[in-house]
Amino acid sequence: MKVFQHQDSEIAPNRFLWIGIGIGLLYWFLESWMHTTVFGQGPLLAHLLTPDIHEIWKRLSVFGLIILFSLYAQHSINTRRRTETALAEREKDLSRILENNPAGIMLVDAASRNVSWANNNALKLIGASRENVENSPCHEHLCPVEKENCPILDASREVELSERELLTAGGKRLPILKSVTRVQYNGREHLLEAFFDLSDRKKMERDLQQAHAELDQIFQTASVAMRLVDIKFKVIKINKTFERLTGISEAEAIGKKCHQIFSGPNCFTEQCPLQRIIQGMETVESYVDKERPDGKRIPCTLTLI
Numbered sequence: 001m002k003v004f005q006h007q008d009s010e011i012a013p014n015r016f017l018w019i020g021i022g023i024g025l026l027y028w029f030l031e032s033w034m035h036t037t038v039f040g041q042g043p044l045l046a047h048l049l050t051p052d053i054h055e056i057w058k059r060l061s062v063f064g065l066i067i068l069f070s071l072y073a074q075h076s077i078n079t080r081r082r083t084e085t086a087l088a089e090r091e092k093d094l095s096r097i098l099e100n101n102p103a104g105i106m107l108v109d110a111a112s113r114n115v116s117w118a119n120n121n122a123l124k125l126i127g128a129s130r131e132n133v134e135n136s137p138c139h140e141h142l143c144p145v146e147k148e149n150c151p152i153l154d155a156s157r158e159v160e161l162s163e164r165e166l167l168t169a170g171g172k173r174l175p176i177l178k179s180v181t182r183v184q185y186n187g188r189e190h191l192l193e194a195f196f197d198l199s200d201r202k203k204m205e206r207d208l209q210q211a212h213a214e215l216d217q218i219f220q221t222a223s224v225a226m227r228l229v230d231i232k233f234k235v236i237k238i239n240k241t242f243e244r245l246t247g248i249s250e251a252e253a254i255g256k257k258c259h260q261i262f263s264g265p266n267c268f269t270e271q272c273p274l275q276r277i278i279q280g281m282e283t284v285e286s287y288v289d290k291e292r293p294d295g296k297r298i299p300c301t302l303t304l305i
Helices: 015-038 044-049 053-099 120-126 199-221 240-246 273-278
Strands: 104-109 115-118 159-167 173-185 188-197 227-229 235-238 284-291 297-304
Touching: 015 044, 015 053, 104 120, 104 173, 115 120, 120 159, 120 188, 159 188, 173 199, 273 284, 273 297
Parallel strands: none
Antiparallel strands: 104 115, 104 188, 159 173, 173 188, 227 235, 284 297
């Protein structure tokens, strides 16, 4: 990112005042010289040191105007320099913020779609040098599969957040969460694209899905009948063994009350195993005869945790 470098120190507060005094003295000398050489009105020294009252008034008026102009010019230039310095410092601060931001950041020209600037994290994710990234089309790295699908350019939205892909210099595709907003940079409309690498999150999601699938496989293939019931006594899940034991499919069981599909003598009593678990017991084990919906009674060892 281009940053304005302020090389010169601020003009000294009295520099233009001294310049004005110098010009005023030069005017005094030239006025005296003109009276001596052009108009032949006496010696130069007399006009320098002892001019008449009218001449003194005229010279002091001009001298005062020159000093006032010098002071005004000094004030204007100092104000402009302070403004330029403040803007330069602000842009430096902005540059440092963007450079040190944990997100990868690119500025993309909205018209040409070329990358105008990229921070170090973006270059690190891409795995390429600044020379190879800047001034190249953004779709060479950002969202290469969706080259013509750029919602922020085609819609009226000012901000767009989506999951996309980043293509590294080595050809690897990284899942990213990308935020895009419109900004002005160097007098042109740009897209500020900030993105985070989602590789770790995606890996965690895959690991969780795999762990869930493994647990579900264990649950479904267990040799004992199992069902999952919430604190409102609704069946959430049953396994295959439970289906065979009760003659009820999972679709029929889910959402039903537990006593509706496999009731026992302790249902609706203080000895209800689920009620005892809710009241604080960690494990409940009992021997009961459970009744299937078809009326058949089955002796069971019931364990709740």
